[in-house]
Amino acid sequence: MRPTLRTLTVSTALCATSLLAAPHALAEVEPGGWQSVSPTYTEQERGCGQIDGLTFRLTCSTASGDQRAERRYATYTGGTRQFEGYFRITSLSGTRISLKQTFHESGSGPYFMLAVERGGRLYAVHGGTTLSNAGTVGATVRVNTVHQVGAEHRTYINGSLKHTYASPGGSFYDKFGAYRTNSGNGTATVEWSNVRFWRK
């Protein structure tokens, strides 16, 4: 059993609700105009990568070659796209495993890669910026990326803006799962949940 949160008392009335003229709560973030979309995807299992639903495993500690278990979503070429997903690392004997990518298909390839080091540090592979130390084994982490093609790519970890990156134009796609970076190795098991996409 996971450490789910049990409720022993019914929460009281929403204090702020009665005081604030808050807009209807929407799941997506940042200002409105978003349209929910369901892009198609393919699964990629390379090397020791294994996919079981939304569970992605690297079953070997091999520090070379193509070791990946990922979902690759459909290409987009313009507008603004939002990705939302929750990941939970359930085991990580290895280190430097990419969890989520925004891939520049018509350009340089892996344009933005969110990865985790053993110990829980979440970082941007290109540049090495630390985004958070929230990626510890057992913790559920929420990721939102907002990509304005040709302008900017923003990454939110647990609701907070942690990374902003200029974006070229061209064609891109989203990937998530578990992927050995050039300096990384498995083993790793990552469970994703509540993955959603929007565009505007």
Place this chain on the structure above:
Amino acid sequence: MRGKARIAASAALILALPACSAEPEQPLRAALTTPTDIDLTWRDDRSGIAGHVLEFATDEDGPYTVLQYLAPQVTDYRHPDLMPRTTFHYRLTSYRGPTARPHLTERPDGIRLTWSDDSPAEDGYLLEIRKKDGERYDPVAVLDPDTEATDFVPLPDEKRATYRVRAFVLGERSNVVRLTTGE
């Protein structure tokens, strides 16, 4: 941090909340201290409380995400640099439970901690550390129920820390507070 100076728009919200959240059954309070920073405060004087779990969601129906497990001495938290014009919901859940001293084994890239799972019905285990010269233990990892071992990679300032594990059981949940960011 963005927009620290532009707090005028949220001033009314800050003023409005305390009058409502001062009731004893609503210990969690929130204030939008800049357009994209929310400060949360709470009070819990009950005995035996071992800490709190602070969670957030942007949909009132969830899913809620844990921001942090917090020691009982901690009574505030800043959720910074938030998504603009987005509604955030927060709730706080207390937990209780005994601690035990784990057995430590040094490894090349960290430490391995082992202990006996003597708790009958825990919601999970917390690994708590007290840094050298620190005054309290803080949770640094949450583990599944029935766990009896974990590997941990200490940060540089955690290498001379003292470790303990807690079999925790979640308790009462607070009121929910809701605020919408600006910009």
